[in-house]
Amino acid sequence: MFVGLVGKPSAGKSTFFKALTLMDVARANYPFTTIKPNSGVGFVKIDCADKELGVQCNPREGYCVNHKRFVPVQVLDVAGLVPGAHEGKGLGLEFLNDLSQADALIHIVDVSGSLNERGEPIEAGTYDPAEDIRFLEHELDMWYYQIFQKVWKKFSTTVNQTKENTVKAIAKQFSGLKVNEDMVKEKMRKLNLLEKVITSWTPEEVKALAIALRKETKPIIIAANKADIPGAYEKYMKLKAEFKDYIIIPCSSECELALKEAAKSGLIDYTPGEPNFKILQEDKLSEKQKKGLDFLQKSVLDKYGSSGVQHVINGAVFELLKYVAIFPGGVNNLTDSHGRVMPDCFLMPPGTTALSFAFHLHTQLGEGFIRAINVKNKLQMKKDEPLHHRDVIEIVHNG
Ligand SMILES: Nc1nc2c(ncn2[C@@H]2O[C@H](COP(=O)(O)OP(=O)(O)O)[C@@H](O)[C@H]2O)c(=O)[nH]1
Ligand SMILES: [Mg+2]
Structure with missing residues (x-):
C-alpha cells in the first residue's frame, strides 16, 4: 500500500x-x-x-x-x-x-x-482554501478521463471485435491505476452501462466512468x-x-x-x-x-x-481506506525463531478473511490452511470470517 x-x-x-x-x-x-x-x-x-x-x-x-x-x-x-x-x-x-x-x-x-x-x-487570510479542494479533484478527474480518452477508440473497437468481457477488459486495461473488476462492474451498473455495447458509449458515459473510478481508486x-x-x-x-x-x-x-x-x-x-x-x-x-x-x-x-x-x-x-491491522501469532507462542515477540503487524484491506490473510503471509499457509484461531479469546474462526482491527491470528496448516 x-x-x-x-x-x-x-x-x-x-x-x-x-x-x-x-x-x-x-x-x-x-x-x-x-x-x-x-x-x-x-x-x-x-x-x-x-x-x-x-x-x-x-x-x-x-x-x-x-x-x-x-x-x-x-x-x-x-x-x-x-x-x-x-x-x-x-x-x-x-x-x-x-x-x-x-x-x-x-x-x-x-x-x-x-x-x-x-x-x-498573497495577503494572509484572503484565499478561500475550499477552492483548492475543488480544483485538485477536478485535475484528478480530468487526468483519469484523459487516460481513458487516449486509448478509448482503439480499445473499445478491439473489445467489441474480440467479444472480450467488457468488465474484465476495462479492469485489465486500467489496472495501472489500481482499478479492479469489482469496481468496474459496480460503477458500470450504476451508470447503466452493463448492457450497452462498448462501441456505442457516448463521451459523457466514458467520462462518467473514468471519474467514478478515480473517486474509488484515489x-x-x-x-x-x-x-x-x-x-x-x-x-x-x-x-x-x-x-x-x-x-x-x-x-x-x-x-x-x-x-x-x-x-x-x-x-x-x-x-x-x-x-x-x-x-x-x-x-x-x-x-x-x-x-x-x-x-x-x-x-x-x-x-x-x-x-x-x-x-x-x-x-x-x-478511516478513509478502512484497513485493519493484523498480528500473526500463536496461542502458545508469540515469539519467532529469532526470539522476537510479536515481530509483525500487517495492514490489510477491508474484507480480509482468515484464509486470505493466510495466503498473504505465505502461499503455503493458504494452500495448507486447516483453521484459524483468534489468539485473544482462543476461539476458532471460519476461513471466510472477516478479520477485525488489532486481531491476533494463528493459522493452523498442513505441511
Ligand atoms: N506556519 C506554518 N508554516 C508551514 C507549515 N508547513 C509548512 N510551512 C511552511 O510553508 C512553506 C512551504 O513548505 P513546503 O513544505 O516546502 O511546501 P511544498 O511546496 O508543498 O512542499 C515553508 O516555508 C514551510 O516552512 C505549517 O504547518 N505551519
Ligand atoms: Mg515540496
Missing part, C-alpha cells in the same frame, strides 16, 4: 513528508530501501495487542512505545500541482503519473489562506495544514462545515517537525500524536527554544489536541 501527498506548491507537502518520515533511528527499525528521493516511510499508530496478551513486543519493522505500536506505511511526496496540471501545466502530468499506483491521497491544503491557487504568497483525506497560523482555526471550521462528506483534519507540519527534531536531539521526550511533550534537558534550551516550545504547546497541541500529522496518516489508512 502507498499513500501520496498532493497539493499546490508551498502548501507544506515536503514539510509534512519530513515530519512524517523523520525517524528516530535509535527507536525505529526500518530497512532503508528508498527508491526515489521523495519516497519514504511514515508510521500509523495503533494500540498494540501485546498489552492484552501480557507481553512486550519487539517489532521487526517500526517500533512500540508504551504499547503504542508504529507500523510502517510507504509515502510519496509529489511536486506541486497547479490548475491545468492534467494538461501538462507545471509538469503536472509527470507528477500525476507518479500517483498512478497510490491507494489513497493526502491533500495538503494551506488552511491559513495565504497562498493563491498557484502557491504564490480517495482523498484533507490535511488542513498551517493550522498554527492566526485565523487558520476559523477557516478550518468553515471548511469542515462546507465539506461535510470529507475527512478534514487540522494539522501543523511545522509543529510536528520541530517536536520530532527536538526529540531526536534528546531535548524533549515526545511520542508522535500525543497532546504533550516533556522537556528533558532544560539547561540546554535557549530562551528562544523555550519560547518556541511553549508556543507549540499553546497554539497547536492545546488547541487541536495534537499536531495533527499522526492523525492524518491514521485517518488515511483506517
